Amino acid sequence: MRTLDGGTMSEHVKRATISDVAQHAGVSKAAVSKVLRGAYGVSGTMKARVEASMATLGYRPSALARGMRGSSFTLGVFVVDLHNTFMSVLIEGIRTEAELNGYQVFIGEASRGLAQQRQMIEAMVDRKMDGIVLIAPFGTADDLEEIARGTPTVVLGRHGPSHSYDTVASDDIAGSALIVDHLVSLGHRRIAHLMQVGREKNESGMPQVVRAKGYVDAMVRNGLEQEIDVLEGRWSQEGGRSAAGLMVQRKNPPTAVHAGADMAALGVLAGFHEAGVRVPEDFSVVGYDNVFAASLPQVGLTSVDQSGIEMGALAAKLLVERIQGRQEAVSTVVAPRLVVRRTTAPPPGV
Known part of the structure; x- marks a missing residue:
């Protein structure tokens, strides 16, 4: 023809x-x-x-031919919750770096807990993916070590060190300190913190645990140990809205909140709007992640930027190195920075 x-x-x-x-x-x-x-x-x-x-x-x-030679040139990315838009920022960094190295990225989500996470990771391994990036996974450090002993693994968002896998995380102690110090400099003393508590037990090294420790340490360093106020909830819009309702109902409410994550901070802003609380005139709100929505003029959320694209790219780079034979574990901490916008101001009367 x-x-x-x-x-x-x-x-x-x-x-x-x-x-x-x-x-x-x-x-x-x-x-x-x-x-x-x-x-x-x-x-x-x-x-x-x-x-x-x-x-x-x-x-x-040919993907088939490469697979027969021992490599599928595919990477699995596991994420707990895709509703958090910061996850898409991390994934963008992972995908960009992976594609530069000839790898395709496949994404799996398991929002229902540890059992679903195990099923998802097993499915990735069964499909002969060359390595996996776990973003803020559930489970103990021993659980993660077991996964990494069988498959090249990088854990993104949780703090190390580890024997069998690499870690990439923001310096969450420093990030929380930036928030508390900023609010104290404006004159706030009654500063609350929203800590993520979900379906599974919080393990050491998880960002919610480290950020809460950073908040407590900074409050103590500023002489505000008597004002420490940790609210347990979810880092989601609904979780933030619920936290706002709880704070408004108090007889002597806080004047500012370190919301732990931008998704929760956006929920706090929505809850305050519904309750007629003015931000920042009556109450200051700070997020963490610096997602795109935080920068919108109508939002203007003060937030901690942890360089999500760079973190994702670094995680992919480390994973490719592991696939190519590196065995010694690498634990990397990325320095955060505070981006001040219009949701923070001096408390009423100052």
Whole structure:
């Protein structure tokens, strides 16, 4: 069968092979394979030459063939709750870095607890994914060690160190301190903190545990140990709205809140709006994550930025290194920064 340009259909559908790329680039097939795997020891010149030949020939590696050679070039990303928009920021960073290294990313969610998390991770392993990134997972450190002993793993959001997996986390102690110190500098003393409490037990190293510790430490350092006020709830819009209702009902309510996460802070703002509480004239609100909605002019939420895209990209980079053979564990902490907007101001009467 002939095509419009006079060629045959078989000529047009013939798929370029590694041998074709090697011949076109003037290198060995082994060199092309190293470039495809992102192996160490490949020079920038070699990589550029092979990639140029791939582009010219329209070469696409066969996922099946790669899988048969021991690599599927796929990464699994597990996340507890996709309703939290900060998760999408982390995933964007992971996906961008993974694709630069020739990997596809598949995402799984398990919001119903530890049992569903185990099923999801087992499904990723069964599908021969080369490695997994666990974003703020449930379970103990021993649970995570067991997963990592069988599959290259990076844990994003929980603090390390670990023997078998890498960790990437924001410095949540410092982030909470930035919030408390900012509010104290404005004149606040009665500062509350909303701590995430969900279906599963809070384990050491989880961000909610570390941020709460950072809040308590900062309150004590500022001489406000008598004003420590931790409310347990959910880092969600409904959780924030409920916390707002509880604070408004108090005889002597706080004048500011470290909401723990932006999703909760947005819920607090909604709850205060419904109750007729003015922000920041009557009450100051600070979030954590600096999601896109926080920067909207009509919101203007003061928040802690923990460089989500960079954290995600770093997690993917570490995972690729693990897949390629690195075994020593790496524990990385990213420095946060406070972004001050219009939801914080001096308390009434100051």
